[in-house]
Amino acid sequence: MLKTRSGRCIKPNSEYFESISSKKQHKCLVLKIKKILKKQESLRSEEEKDLIINFQDVVKNINLTQTKKSNAQLHQEIVIDEEDILKMKCSELARAIKNSKKCVVYTGAGISTSASIPDYRGPSGLWTMLKKGVKVKIPDFSLVEPTYSHMALLELVNKNIVSHIVSQNCDGLHLRSGLDRTKLSELHGNCFVEFCTQCNSEYIRLFDVTEKTAFRKHLTGRYCSSCPTSQLEDSIIHFGEKLRDGMPYNWQGANNNVNDADLILCLGTSLKVLKHYNCLWPKKKADLYIVNIQWTPKDKMAKLKINGYCDQVLKLVLDELNENSNMCLNVTNYEVKSDPLFEIATELKEYEYNTTNKSLLTKDFISKKNPIETKSESGWFTKCFKKK
Ligand SMILES: [Zn+2]
Numbered sequence: 361m362l363k364t365r366s367g368r369c370i371k372p373n374s375e376y377f378e379s380i381s382s383k384k385q386h387k388c389l390v391l392k393i394k395k396i397l398k399k400q401e402s403l404r405s406e407e408e409k410d411l412i413i414n415f416q417d418v419v420k421n422i423n424l425t426q427t428k429k430s431n432a433q434l435h436q437e438i439v440i441d442e443e444d445i446l447k448m449k450c451s452e453l454a455r456a457i458k459n460s461k462k463c464v465v466y467t468g469a470g471i472s473t474s475a476s477i478p479d480y481r482g483p484s485g486l487w488t489m490l491k492k493g494v495k496v497k498i499p500d501f502s503l504v505e506p507t508y509s510h511m512a513l514l515e516l517v518n519k520n521i522v523s524h525i526v527s528q529n530c531d532g533l534h535l536r537s538g539l540d541r542t543k544l545s546e547l548h549g550n551c552f553v554e555f556c557t558q559c560n561s562e563y564i565r566l567f568d569v570t571e572k573t574a575f576r577k578h579l580t581g582r583y584c585s586s587c588p589t590s591q592l593e594d595s596i597i598h599f600g601e602k603l604r605d606g607m608p609y610n611w612q613g614a615n616n617n618v619n620d621a622d623l624i625l626c627l628g629t630s631l632k633v634l635k636h637y638n639c640l641w642p643k644k645k646a647d648l649y650i651v652n653i654q655w656t657p658k659d660k661m662a663k664l665k666i667n668g669y670c671d672q673v674l675k676l677v678l679d680e681l682n683e684n685s686n687m688c689l690n691v692t693n694y695e696v697k698s699d700p701l702f703e704i705a706t707e708l709k710e711y712e713y714n715t716t717n718k719s720l721l722t723k724d725f726i727s728k729k730n731p732i733e734t735k736s737e738s739g740w741f742t743k744c745f746k747k748k
Contacts, residue, residue, distance in 0.1 A: 450676035470628020556584035
């Protein structure tokens with residue numbers, strides 16, 4: 361009896377040995393052809409040339425695999441436009457924004473990296489570092505603050521220059537910037553929000569509610585105050601999950617705005633997930649502008665791709681709008697005292713204090729520039745990530 365790699369016992373027969381030997385032969389052939397392909401044509405022997413001609417399908421497969429490998433490497437590369445090119449592109453984007461009748465913005469992890477929240481595929485991203493075997497420090501989400509990009513977008517929405525924001529971030533920073541919730545669609549939920557599945561009551565908290573949640577495990581460990589037997593659930597679409605009932609938040613808002621948008625601006629997103637949401641890519645084509653430091657699958661469709669960091673690009677764009685379009689845009693600094701979460705949050709009852717180990721957002725919170733490790737893990741970021 362022989363054992364396969366998985367431990368399954370098999371009874372060897374002539375067919376088995378034939379298949380093994382033909383697999384081995386094929387492997388040898390592929391290796392041989394790979395070696396020949398590396399040689400200059402003029403240095404190949406007649407026998408080698410014959411091999412290439414007779415095994416075109418193998419050559420084709422080798423070339424295809426090689427192209428895929430090089431593309432994958434290219435897609436990982438960080439590209440930053442040189443200063444003068446960046447300025448020129450930002451002026452072009454500013455003109456497009458000024459002339460657009462309806463501008464919708466899609467945001468991804470790249471707009472939160474300057475808040476010390478790692479992205480996924482960037483140079484210090486979670487998945488990039490995991491591949492290198494390096495553990496990434498993840499901040500407690502109540503201890504970080506909205507970035508310049510969040511505050512700039514708030515100003516653009518408040519001045520009716522941007523109609524709607526569709527975000528795939530769960531960090532809650534758009535909401536905390538002061539953005540009107542009707543102008544925001546959070547595709548994958550918000551880590552400060554939990555809700556009752558019986559009465560649909562929503563509980564916004566001053567801490568990350570996803571500590572105990574993970575892929576297909578949404579119970580947060582707290583109960584609805586109106587339905588005492590109903591455990592609250594997080595609002596997150598975890599990695600690998602399909603959209604849940606009632607999620608994403610304000611999907612209708614996104615639909616209403618995207619359909620007649622004439623400008624779609626993508627900020628800090630690889631678009632690898634967003635490209636699958638067909639309704640975000642309407643048939644009536646809007647001009648597409650992309651700001652990202654890596655390749656995205658929509659780059660070829662974009663009217664303009666800006667290779668730069670979101671904060672820097674938005675600063676240049678807003679300066680341009682102020683200087684050449686007299687728009688009087690004033691990007692305010694985030695102030696924790698004015699964080700809208702304090703107004704809308706439901707405080708924990710005394711008997712619920714032990715249901716979380718996460719840090720609470722407090723009005724005397726002092727911004728820290730460096731990542732702060734969580735006291736406990738975030739289900740949204742950490743546990744699901746390990747499933748990857
Ligand atoms: Zn309820």
